[in-house]
Amino acid sequence: QFDQTIDYWGGRPHDDAWRAAAEQRIAELRTAPLTIRVNGALGAPVPGATVRVEQVRHHFRFGTAAPAGRFVGTDADSERFRAEVARLYNTVTFENDLKWHDVNPAEQQRIDAAIDWLDEHEITLRGHVLVWNFEVMPPRVRDLDAEAMRAAVHQRVTDQVGLYRDRLYLWDVVNEAVTNTEIWDRIGWDQFPEVFRLARAAGPNIGLAYNEYNMLNDREGHWRRSLENARRLIDAGAPITTFGEQAHQGVPLVPLPRVLELLDEAAKLGLRIEITEFDLGGVDDEEVHAQYVADFMTACFSHPSVDAFILWGFWEGSHWRAGENAAMFRRDWSKKPAQDAWEDLVLNQWWTRAAGETDGAGEFTQPVFYGRHRVTVEHDGQTVQAIVERTPDSPDWVMVSLP
Structure with missing residues (x-):
C-alpha cells in the first residue's frame, strides 16, 4: 500500500479496482495453451512421461x-x-x-x-x-x-x-x-x-x-x-x-x-x-x-x-x-x-515454469506466456529436449519423440 501521509497523486482518487480486470486481460492476451505430445520410437503415445516447460524468452x-x-x-x-x-x-x-x-x-x-x-x-x-x-x-x-x-x-x-x-x-x-x-x-x-x-x-x-x-x-x-x-x-x-x-x-x-x-x-x-x-x-x-x-x-x-x-x-x-x-x-x-x-x-x-506428466493419450497441456520455451521430456531413463516458440500465430502443440 502507498504511504497515505504523502499525496503523490495531487488529490486524485487512486483505488485498486482496475487491477483484477487487468490481470484477467493479461491471462487472455499474453498466454495460450501449449500441448506437448510425446511419442515413442514406433510413434505410439507415451503416457506417464515427465514434462517440464521453462520459458527462455518473451514474445x-x-x-x-x-x-x-x-x-x-x-x-x-x-x-x-x-x-x-x-x-x-x-x-x-x-x-x-x-x-x-x-x-x-x-x-x-x-x-x-x-x-x-x-x-x-x-x-x-x-x-x-x-x-x-x-x-x-x-x-x-x-x-x-x-x-x-x-x-x-x-x-x-x-x-x-x-x-x-x-x-x-x-x-x-x-x-x-x-x-x-x-x-x-x-x-x-x-x-x-x-x-x-x-x-x-x-x-x-x-x-x-x-x-x-x-x-x-x-x-x-x-x-x-x-x-x-x-x-x-x-x-x-x-x-x-x-x-x-x-x-x-x-x-x-x-x-x-x-x-x-x-x-x-x-x-x-x-x-x-x-x-x-x-x-x-x-x-x-x-x-x-x-x-x-x-x-x-x-x-x-x-x-x-x-x-x-x-x-x-x-x-x-x-x-x-x-x-x-x-x-x-x-x-x-x-x-x-x-x-x-x-x-x-x-x-x-509473467514467466512460464511448469511440470507434469503426460496423460493416457501421451499429452501434457499447460498455459504458457507467449515466447520461447525449453521443453524437457523424461521417460524410462531417456531425456529429450526441444525449443518451442509459442506465439499468437503458432501451432498450439508440439511433438516430442523419444528414441
Missing part, C-alpha cells in the same frame, strides 16, 4: 535504452551492464548513437560492434531517431534553406533506413513533432508523411513509428495534439505502423485507470502502441516508486494494443534522471525495490 518486447559504447567497453561497469541487459531485456534502443549527427569511422565501428553483440544475444534493436529537431542535426544542415534542407532530410531517411534495414525491427521516423516544429515549418508539413513513405521505400519490412512525450502524463493539450498529428499521418496515407508513447512519468502520479483510458484513446488510431522511454522520477520513497512502476507495467502489459515496454535506462551510472531516483539499479549496482518489482513481473509472474 512481448521488454527493453531498455542504452549507449552503444557500453556493449563494447572493457571496464567493469560495461561488463556488468552487458550482463544485466542479456539477463533482463530482449530489446534495446540506442539512446543517442543513431540520432542525426555526422558519424566518424571510429564511431560507426563502435555502433556496428554494439549491434553485433545484440545480434549474438538475440536482442532486437529499435532505431531512434530519423528526424527530430534542429538541435539534433549536424550544424551543416541546420542553416540550409528550405529546398536544401528538404533534400538533406530525404537523404538522411533513405540512407539510415537502408544502412540498418536488416538490423533493426523498427525506426522512430519522427520524434516529438508537437513541440519541435522548426523542421516542418521550414521544409513544409507535407514532408511529415513523406518521410514515412521514404522510410518504407528504403525498408519494406521495418516498423515505422511516430514517437511522442506527455502521452500518459494526462496533459490533455499535448496528447490531443499528438493524436491529431498521428491522425494527420494516417489520413495522408503514410505507412505508419506504430505509435510510440514515451511515458516519462513524475509527480503527481497518474491513476492507473486514467492510464488505461489514455491507452484506449490512442488505440482508436488503429496502430500498434509501444511504451518507448519509461522512467519514473521525483518519487523519493523507493517502495512507492517500486509499486507504481509495477502497476504502470501491469496496466500497459494488459492492454491489447501494446507490444513493447522499454525503459529509458536502468542503471544510475548511465541515466538521464539519476538525480530524481528514476534508475532501478544504484550506482554501485545494488538493486532498488523497483528493480525487484520489474524482475518479479517479467521473470516470475
Whole structure:
C-alpha cells in the first residue's frame, strides 16, 4: 500500500479496482495453451512421461535504452551492464548513437560492434531517431534553406533506413513533432508523411513509428495534439505502423485507470502502441516508486494494443534522471525495490515454469506466456529436449519423440 501521509497523486482518487480486470486481460492476451505430445520410437503415445516447460524468452518486447559504447567497453561497469541487459531485456534502443549527427569511422565501428553483440544475444534493436529537431542535426544542415534542407532530410531517411534495414525491427521516423516544429515549418508539413513513405521505400519490412512525450502524463493539450498529428499521418496515407508513447512519468502520479483510458484513446488510431522511454522520477520513497512502476507495467502489459515496454535506462551510472531516483539499479549496482518489482513481473509472474506428466493419450497441456520455451521430456531413463516458440500465430502443440 502507498504511504497515505504523502499525496503523490495531487488529490486524485487512486483505488485498486482496475487491477483484477487487468490481470484477467493479461491471462487472455499474453498466454495460450501449449500441448506437448510425446511419442515413442514406433510413434505410439507415451503416457506417464515427465514434462517440464521453462520459458527462455518473451514474445512481448521488454527493453531498455542504452549507449552503444557500453556493449563494447572493457571496464567493469560495461561488463556488468552487458550482463544485466542479456539477463533482463530482449530489446534495446540506442539512446543517442543513431540520432542525426555526422558519424566518424571510429564511431560507426563502435555502433556496428554494439549491434553485433545484440545480434549474438538475440536482442532486437529499435532505431531512434530519423528526424527530430534542429538541435539534433549536424550544424551543416541546420542553416540550409528550405529546398536544401528538404533534400538533406530525404537523404538522411533513405540512407539510415537502408544502412540498418536488416538490423533493426523498427525506426522512430519522427520524434516529438508537437513541440519541435522548426523542421516542418521550414521544409513544409507535407514532408511529415513523406518521410514515412521514404522510410518504407528504403525498408519494406521495418516498423515505422511516430514517437511522442506527455502521452500518459494526462496533459490533455499535448496528447490531443499528438493524436491529431498521428491522425494527420494516417489520413495522408503514410505507412505508419506504430505509435510510440514515451511515458516519462513524475509527480503527481497518474491513476492507473486514467492510464488505461489514455491507452484506449490512442488505440482508436488503429496502430500498434509501444511504451518507448519509461522512467519514473521525483518519487523519493523507493517502495512507492517500486509499486507504481509495477502497476504502470501491469496496466500497459494488459492492454491489447501494446507490444513493447522499454525503459529509458536502468542503471544510475548511465541515466538521464539519476538525480530524481528514476534508475532501478544504484550506482554501485545494488538493486532498488523497483528493480525487484520489474524482475518479479517479467521473470516470475509473467514467466512460464511448469511440470507434469503426460496423460493416457501421451499429452501434457499447460498455459504458457507467449515466447520461447525449453521443453524437457523424461521417460524410462531417456531425456529429450526441444525449443518451442509459442506465439499468437503458432501451432498450439508440439511433438516430442523419444528414441
